[in-house]
Amino acid sequence: MLFKKNVVIPEYYEFFNSVKIISGYKALETIPFELSRLGAKRPIIITDKGVAQAGLIKHVVDSFSGTDTVIGAVFDETPQDSSNVVVNQIASIYRANNCDSIIAVGGGSAIDTAKGVNIVITENSDDLLKFMGNYRLNKPMKPFVVIPTTAGTGSEVTMVAVIANPEKNVKMAFTSDLLLPKFAVLDPRMTASMPPKITAATGMDALTHAVEAFIGTQKNPVSDAFAAAAMELIRDNIKTAVTDGGNKDVRLAMANAALLAGLAFSNSMVGIVHATAHATGGVCHVPHGIANSILLPFGLEFYIGKSPKTKEYIESLLLHVAGPEVYVQTPSVERAAKAVTAIRNITGELNKLCGLPVRLSEAGVTEDKLESIAKTALNDGALSFSPVEVSFEEALGVLKAAY
Numbered sequence: 506m507l508f509k510k511n512v513v514i515p516e517y518y519e520f521f522n523s524v525k526i527i528s529g530y531k532a533l534e535t536i537p538f539e540l541s542r543l544g545a546k547r548p549i550i551i552t553d554k555g556v557a558q559a560g561l562i563k564h565v566v567d568s569f570s571g572t573d574t575v576i577g578a579v580f581d582e583t584p585q586d587s588s589n590v591v592v593n594q595i596a597s598i599y600r601a602n603n604c605d606s607i608i609a610v611g612g613g614s615a616i617d618t619a620k621g622v623n624i625v626i627t628e629n630s631d632d633l634l635k636f637m638g639n640y641r642l643n644k645p646m647k648p649f650v651v652i653p654t655t656a657g658t659g660s661e662v663t664m665v666a667v668i669a670n671p672e673k674n675v676k677m678a679f680t681s682d683l684l685l686p687k688f689a690v691l692d693p694r695m696t697a698s699m700p701p702k703i704t705a706a707t708g709m710d711a712l713t714h715a716v717e718a719f720i721g722t723q724k725n726p727v728s729d730a731f732a733a734a735a736m737e738l739i740r741d742n743i744k745t746a747v748t749d750g751g752n753k754d755v756r757l758a759m760a761n762a763a764l765l766a767g768l769a770f771s772n773s774m775v776g777i778v779h780a781t782a783h784a785t786g787g788v789c790h791v792p793h794g795i796a797n798s799i800l801l802p803f804g805l806e807f808y809i810g811k812s813p814k815t816k817e818y819i820e821s822l823l824l825h826v827a828g829p830e831v832y833v834q835t836p837s838v839e840r841a842a843k844a845v846t847a848i849r850n851i852t853g854e855l856n857k858l859c860g861l862p863v864r865l866s867e868a869g870v871t872e873d874k875l876e877s878i879a880k881t882a883l884n885d886g887a888l889s890f891s892p893v894e895v896s897f898e899e900a901l902g903v904l905k906a907a908y
């Protein structure tokens with residue numbers, strides 16, 4: 506690797522993203538035009554109860570008034586930690602209503618479910634489980650639009666779907682560039698109703714994506730640029746998004762931050778924080794953003810103790826999570842620890858503002874589950890991209906520290 510200040514140019518890297526991004530205060534109104542350009546006339550809307558009850562589907566349906574596009578079906582029962590069973594059920598509804606395209610309206614749960622439905626429909630199958638893993642898909646997918654209503658997962662621009670397998674109590678990852686939607690629509694009307702704690706948790710998921718992308722084995726100058734911009738937007742906007750949810754500018758900033766972090770991590774991947782967070786979600790049903798928020802500082806401390814190279818990257822993080830003034834004032838030997846402190850300061854303030862948990866014990870995890878979580882984390886795909894190899898004892902150590 507060549508080094509020049511904070512910019513790392515790997516000997517080889519790839520970066521890919523094909524999603525058209527439409528962001529703005531009237532972004533929803535462009536959907537009918539964009540969809541008709543794809544030849545689609547009968548979309549299914551996939552969402553969940555919370556999003557529907559917040560009145561958000563109406564905004565989307567209204568954007569079609571006066572056009573010849575007909576909403577073929579609306580499925581609003583996507584559960585959190587949605588599963589292959591739900592995906593297969595929605596695929597039947599899609600077929601029964603002769604739909605020809607998919608609009609996901611929601612957070613990661615609805616978006617990833619929609620990605621799963623697209624797999625089952627495109628592959629003309631009845632069971633998602635047959636396609637688990639990396640790059641098992643070959644056919645061009647159905648026209649697919651994503652309207653995120655949380656500012657967190659970045660799933661609107663990621664090549665991955667995370668879907669639960671309730672039989673095995675694990676989260677399965679499906680990865681392919683074919684999963685990318687045709688376009689992602691960021692409109693602050695769609696996130697304004699997000700309650701404070703969900704705003705905080707999903708925002709911390711986005712921060713974790715940016716941080717893990719910035720220190721991961723596949724980091725590259727393109728993912729670094731997106732990750733750095735995401736961290737700075739989150740640093741400057743997450744608290745106001747929690748305290749003043751109706752602030753459209755702040756909501757648009759957070760939506761863009763989550764998207765930027767998604768662009769970064771979809772290419773440079775995540776590591777121990779996501780591996781342990783996925784496992785915490787699988788075993789104890791802790792929401793994804795909350796698990797990441799709790800585990801992020803502890804995962805970084807683990808890396809600092811294990812890898813001088815990763816420690817250097819964490820030192821650079823300080824610039825983005827705390828700002829240039831703090832960075833310049835902090836001696837280089839203290840920068841890595843200070844970056845972790847800066848992140849703890851953010852989660853500490855979110856804890857005061859909306860009760861976001863900072864310990865696993867506050868999030869419904871019991872101590873007897875930690876071993877099972879550690880065991881599950883070792884099989885999580887995210888660990889393949891960790892900059893440091895992680896043993897069972899080490900994963901358990903991180904979990905115990907965070908407990």
Ligand SMILES: NC(=O)c1ccc[n+]([C@@H]2O[C@H](COP(=O)([O-])OP(=O)(O)OC[C@H]3O[C@@H](n4cnc5c(N)ncnc54)[C@H](O)[C@@H]3O)[C@@H](O)[C@H]2O)c1
Binds near residue numbers: 554556665
């Ligand atoms: N594919 C990826 O790249 C990726 C990345 C990270 C996480 N994930 C997955 O995403 C899922 C989590 O997604 P999430 O954190 O976005 O949460 P979520 O989709 O589970 O939503 C959380 C809750 O917020 C409510 N909600 C969402 N938007 C709202 C709004 N605007 N107003 C009112 N209520 C609203 C929902 O109804 C739900 O009850 C997990 O399954 C996780 O594994 C996927």
Ligand SMILES: [Fe+2]
Binds near residue numbers: 714
């Ligand atoms: Fe995540």
